[in-house]
Amino acid sequence: MSNPVYGKQAKRSSNVEKKPVQFWLLIVALIAFLVWTPFQVALFNGQMLEFEKPLFLAIALSSILLFLWISNYYKSFKLAEQRDWLPIAVLLLPITYLLSYFGAASHYLAMNMVLIECLYAIMFIISVYLLQDRRANSIIQTTIMTVAYLIVGFGFLNWFGHGKLAGSLVGWFSSAVLNGKYTDAVMTDSNGLRLTSVFQYANTYAAFLMAFLFAAVFCLIRSKKWYGQAIHAFMLVPIILSLLLTLSRGGLVMLPVVFVILLLFLKPAKQILWFVYCAIAGVASLAISKEVTDLGLQLNQKFEAGVAVKGWAYLLVVSAIVAVLGWGIQAYLAPKLEQGLAKASARKMATLWVPIGSTIVIGVLAFLLIGTNVSKVLPENISTRLDTINLKQHSVLERITFYKDGMKVVKDYPVLGAGGGAWAALYEKYQNNPYTSRQAHNFYVQYLLEVGIVGFTIFMAFILFIFYKYIRGYFKTDEEGKDSYFLYFILTLSILVHSVMDFNMSYVFIGMLVFIGLGGMAAAMDSQPLRKLSWKAESTGWIYSLVVGICGVVVLITSTRYVQASSAGLEAKKVSQTSTSYEEIKAPLDKDLAIRPNHPDSVLLMSSLYQSVYKQTQNDEFYNAAQSLLTDALKKEPYNKNMIIRLMNNYQLKNENDKAYELLVANAPKFNWDIEWYEKMIVQGFELGYTAMGNGDTASKDKYFKDGINAFEKVQAGLKHLATLPKEQMAGRPFANSPMMILDAGKMYYMTNQPDKAAETLKMGLQQDLSDPTNREIAHWYVAAMQKQGSNDQAVLDQLIKVDPSEKEQIAKLVQINF
Structure with a gap:
C-alpha cells in the first residue's frame, strides 16, 4: 500500500517548469547555507567571543530562508492533516527555551540557545514543506x-x-x-x-x-x-x-x-x-x-x-x-x-x-x-x-558522573530548567569531583536540565511522534516510497543515538542536519486526516505565515544586532592587544555592551580597562564604573567565575579586603572543587583574622578564622571523597593541600585554642628540607602545637635548631602566648 504523500509529491512535481522563482531561490539559498555552515566551526554553541559572529550570522541567514519559504508556501499551509500541526508544534521548542531564559543560570548562554532553537525550528518548517516536492527532495x-x-x-x-x-x-x-x-x-x-x-x-x-x-x-x-x-x-x-x-x-x-x-x-x-x-x-x-x-x-x-x-x-x-x-x-x-x-x-x-x-x-x-x-x-x-573499551574505562565512568551531576541540576530546576547553556554555567557547583567539562556528554541529560521536565517532555513527544508516524508509514508504502526519504531517517537516528553519550547536538550544523532529517521524515510520515479539528481555509496559511514571519523578523533583527555586537567585541579585543589607548578600546566595547550589557568577555575587558585607568588616576569615577558594570552583569551571570574574581579585585583596589573576602566566601559553594578558591579563603581568612586580632576585634577574628577553617575542612572532606573514586576514574583538576593552606589553617587552629587539630594539620605539611621558609614555619608551628598539648616531636625540633639555634627559644615563647 502506498503512503498518500508520495502520490501528492509526484503530482506536485510533474510540472517542474511551473515552479515559481521563489521556490528555486529557496532551494539555491538552502544549498548555499548547507555548504557554508559546516566550515563555520564557530557554530559550536556560541560560548566564546571568537565563536559568536558566524553563529549569529547563520541565524540571521536562516531568517531570510524563512521569508523565502513564506513567499512560496503561505497559501499551502492548512490544518487538514496531522503533519500540518508539526510546523506549529516545532515553535514550542524555542518557546520552552525562552521560558527557561527568565530563570537561567546564564542569561547570555540562554539567549544564544533561544536563537539556536529558532534556527532549528526554521530548518524544520522549511524541510517539512520543501521536501514533499520530489525534485527538491532529490536536490537536497x-x-x-x-x-x-x-x-x-x-x-x-x-x-x-x-x-x-x-x-x-x-x-x-x-x-x-x-x-x-x-x-x-x-x-x-x-x-x-x-x-x-x-x-x-x-x-x-x-x-x-x-x-x-x-x-x-x-x-x-x-x-x-x-x-x-x-x-x-x-x-x-x-x-x-x-x-x-x-x-x-x-x-x-x-x-x-x-x-x-x-x-x-x-x-x-x-x-x-x-x-x-x-x-x-x-x-x-x-x-x-x-x-x-x-x-x-x-x-x-x-x-x-x-x-x-x-x-x-x-x-x-x-x-x-x-x-x-x-x-x-x-x-x-x-x-x-x-x-x-x-x-x-x-x-x-x-x-x-x-x-x-x-x-x-x-x-x-x-x-x-x-x-x-x-x-x-x-x-x-x-x-x-x-x-x-570497557565499562570501567575512565571516560565511561566520567560520563556516568556527568549524568548523575546533571540530574542534581534537574532536581533544583525541575519544571522549566536552568536555561540554555546551564551545564556550562553550573557544573562546577554540582560536580562530584574536579573534572573540567563544559558539556554533559549526553544530549538528553543536557536538554533536560536546560528546559526542565516541561520542555523535555515537549521535545521528546515531538521527535517520538515523528519517528512513530514515519516508521508506520514506511512499512505501508512501496519500495520507491521507502527509498525516497530513508536517508533522513538514517542521519537523524544515527546522530540522536550517538548523542546518548556525547554532545553532538551542541554543534549547530549537526543540529541542523537532525532537524532537516526530522522535516524529511515528517514530509513522508503516515499523515492521517484530522477528523474533529480541521481548518482548510486559506486564512490559516496567512495567519501562520504572519506569526512565523513576525518571529522571523524578531530573530533577524536580534541576530543582526548580535552580529554587530560580536564584531565590536572582537574589534575591542584586537585593539587591546596592540594599543593602550582608553578611548580606542572603549569605543567598540560601548557598542557591544549597549546591545548585550552582560556579555562576559566584553564586561571583563571593560572592567579591566576601568580598573587600569583608576590605578593611574585614582579617580573614583572609573572605580565606580567598574563596580557598577560588574555588579549589574553578575545579576544575569551569577556563576561567572571571572567576573566574581574581577569584582573582588575591584574591592581590593580600595583596600576593601573585607568586602572582597565576603564575596569570596559567599560564592564558594558555586565552585566546590576549585582548590585555588579554597586556598584564597584560607590564606586571606588568616590574614584578615590576624589583622583583626591585632586590632582587638575578637568577633571579626573569630569570623574570619571560622571561614578559613571551614574552607580547609571542606578540602579535607573532598580529599577523602576523591579517595573513594574507582581507581580507573580520573579525578580531574589538581585538588590537594598546598603548604600555605596547611600553614595558615594550622595557625588558625592554634590561635583558636585547638592545638590538637593544629598539630594534626601542620604534620601533613612537614618536609625534610627546612631551608625553605614555608616548610620551616610549618615545622615551627607544629612543634609549638605539640608542646602546647604537653608533648613534643624532638626529631623535628632538632632539625629546626640545626637550621636556626634560636628556634627553641622562639617556640617556647609561642607556647606561652594565650590567644
Missing part, C-alpha cells in the same frame, strides 16, 4: 551527501599535511582559518593526533562519519546510475578510515548498534548488500589503516611531498578498487540477489535473520578485537583505544 539529498563527502575530503587534506591548501580553499568564507590553517582539523590530546575535519572534536566527527557511512551504503544501493554507485562506493573507505583516525571509542561502540537497527528496516536482499559493502570497505580500510595512520602522523610533524603522495595513493587506489567492486556488485549480483530472495522476503520474520546474524558476527569481531591480541594488527594508537 544530493547536497547533503556532497557536503558530507567534501568534509571527509577536507579531513584527509589536513591529515596528509596539506593544512595550508585546505585553509586556502575555505579561508575566504570561514572564520575558523587562522594563520592559513583550519583550526584543529587534526587535534592533539593525551591519545595523540585525532582527525576532526571541520568539527574540532573527534567524537562528534565520529558520529557524523557513522551516520554518513550508512547513508553512503544506502545511496550506493539505491542509485540507478553507474557513476552514482561508483561515487558512493568510492567514499566508503575514506569514511571508515576517517572514523578509525578519530580514535573515538564511542563511535566504534555505537556503529554496530545503529547498523543492526537500520537493517530491521530493509528486506533480506538489501540487508545482505549492506553487510557485504560494509565488510568489503571495512576489510579494505583495515588493510591500509596502519600505513595511512603512520603517514599522517609523520606528515603532521613534517610535511614531505613524496610521503603525502604515498598516503594519497594508498587511499585513492584502495577506494577505487572498492568503487569498482561496488559497481560490479550492483550491476550483476544485486539484481540476482533480489530475485533469488523475493519469495523468502515475503515470509514472516524474514527480516530478522540477517540482523541476528550480524549481531553474532559483530559480537565475535568485538571479542577478537577487544578481548584478544588480534587488535595488534591495527595501528598502535587505534589498537590502544580498542583495548580500553
Whole structure:
C-alpha cells in the first residue's frame, strides 16, 4: 500500500517548469547555507567571543530562508492533516527555551540557545514543506551527501599535511582559518593526533562519519546510475578510515548498534548488500589503516611531498578498487540477489535473520578485537583505544558522573530548567569531583536540565511522534516510497543515538542536519486526516505565515544586532592587544555592551580597562564604573567565575579586603572543587583574622578564622571523597593541600585554642628540607602545637635548631602566648 504523500509529491512535481522563482531561490539559498555552515566551526554553541559572529550570522541567514519559504508556501499551509500541526508544534521548542531564559543560570548562554532553537525550528518548517516536492527532495539529498563527502575530503587534506591548501580553499568564507590553517582539523590530546575535519572534536566527527557511512551504503544501493554507485562506493573507505583516525571509542561502540537497527528496516536482499559493502570497505580500510595512520602522523610533524603522495595513493587506489567492486556488485549480483530472495522476503520474520546474524558476527569481531591480541594488527594508537573499551574505562565512568551531576541540576530546576547553556554555567557547583567539562556528554541529560521536565517532555513527544508516524508509514508504502526519504531517517537516528553519550547536538550544523532529517521524515510520515479539528481555509496559511514571519523578523533583527555586537567585541579585543589607548578600546566595547550589557568577555575587558585607568588616576569615577558594570552583569551571570574574581579585585583596589573576602566566601559553594578558591579563603581568612586580632576585634577574628577553617575542612572532606573514586576514574583538576593552606589553617587552629587539630594539620605539611621558609614555619608551628598539648616531636625540633639555634627559644615563647 502506498503512503498518500508520495502520490501528492509526484503530482506536485510533474510540472517542474511551473515552479515559481521563489521556490528555486529557496532551494539555491538552502544549498548555499548547507555548504557554508559546516566550515563555520564557530557554530559550536556560541560560548566564546571568537565563536559568536558566524553563529549569529547563520541565524540571521536562516531568517531570510524563512521569508523565502513564506513567499512560496503561505497559501499551502492548512490544518487538514496531522503533519500540518508539526510546523506549529516545532515553535514550542524555542518557546520552552525562552521560558527557561527568565530563570537561567546564564542569561547570555540562554539567549544564544533561544536563537539556536529558532534556527532549528526554521530548518524544520522549511524541510517539512520543501521536501514533499520530489525534485527538491532529490536536490537536497544530493547536497547533503556532497557536503558530507567534501568534509571527509577536507579531513584527509589536513591529515596528509596539506593544512595550508585546505585553509586556502575555505579561508575566504570561514572564520575558523587562522594563520592559513583550519583550526584543529587534526587535534592533539593525551591519545595523540585525532582527525576532526571541520568539527574540532573527534567524537562528534565520529558520529557524523557513522551516520554518513550508512547513508553512503544506502545511496550506493539505491542509485540507478553507474557513476552514482561508483561515487558512493568510492567514499566508503575514506569514511571508515576517517572514523578509525578519530580514535573515538564511542563511535566504534555505537556503529554496530545503529547498523543492526537500520537493517530491521530493509528486506533480506538489501540487508545482505549492506553487510557485504560494509565488510568489503571495512576489510579494505583495515588493510591500509596502519600505513595511512603512520603517514599522517609523520606528515603532521613534517610535511614531505613524496610521503603525502604515498598516503594519497594508498587511499585513492584502495577506494577505487572498492568503487569498482561496488559497481560490479550492483550491476550483476544485486539484481540476482533480489530475485533469488523475493519469495523468502515475503515470509514472516524474514527480516530478522540477517540482523541476528550480524549481531553474532559483530559480537565475535568485538571479542577478537577487544578481548584478544588480534587488535595488534591495527595501528598502535587505534589498537590502544580498542583495548580500553570497557565499562570501567575512565571516560565511561566520567560520563556516568556527568549524568548523575546533571540530574542534581534537574532536581533544583525541575519544571522549566536552568536555561540554555546551564551545564556550562553550573557544573562546577554540582560536580562530584574536579573534572573540567563544559558539556554533559549526553544530549538528553543536557536538554533536560536546560528546559526542565516541561520542555523535555515537549521535545521528546515531538521527535517520538515523528519517528512513530514515519516508521508506520514506511512499512505501508512501496519500495520507491521507502527509498525516497530513508536517508533522513538514517542521519537523524544515527546522530540522536550517538548523542546518548556525547554532545553532538551542541554543534549547530549537526543540529541542523537532525532537524532537516526530522522535516524529511515528517514530509513522508503516515499523515492521517484530522477528523474533529480541521481548518482548510486559506486564512490559516496567512495567519501562520504572519506569526512565523513576525518571529522571523524578531530573530533577524536580534541576530543582526548580535552580529554587530560580536564584531565590536572582537574589534575591542584586537585593539587591546596592540594599543593602550582608553578611548580606542572603549569605543567598540560601548557598542557591544549597549546591545548585550552582560556579555562576559566584553564586561571583563571593560572592567579591566576601568580598573587600569583608576590605578593611574585614582579617580573614583572609573572605580565606580567598574563596580557598577560588574555588579549589574553578575545579576544575569551569577556563576561567572571571572567576573566574581574581577569584582573582588575591584574591592581590593580600595583596600576593601573585607568586602572582597565576603564575596569570596559567599560564592564558594558555586565552585566546590576549585582548590585555588579554597586556598584564597584560607590564606586571606588568616590574614584578615590576624589583622583583626591585632586590632582587638575578637568577633571579626573569630569570623574570619571560622571561614578559613571551614574552607580547609571542606578540602579535607573532598580529599577523602576523591579517595573513594574507582581507581580507573580520573579525578580531574589538581585538588590537594598546598603548604600555605596547611600553614595558615594550622595557625588558625592554634590561635583558636585547638592545638590538637593544629598539630594534626601542620604534620601533613612537614618536609625534610627546612631551608625553605614555608616548610620551616610549618615545622615551627607544629612543634609549638605539640608542646602546647604537653608533648613534643624532638626529631623535628632538632632539625629546626640545626637550621636556626634560636628556634627553641622562639617556640617556647609561642607556647606561652594565650590567644
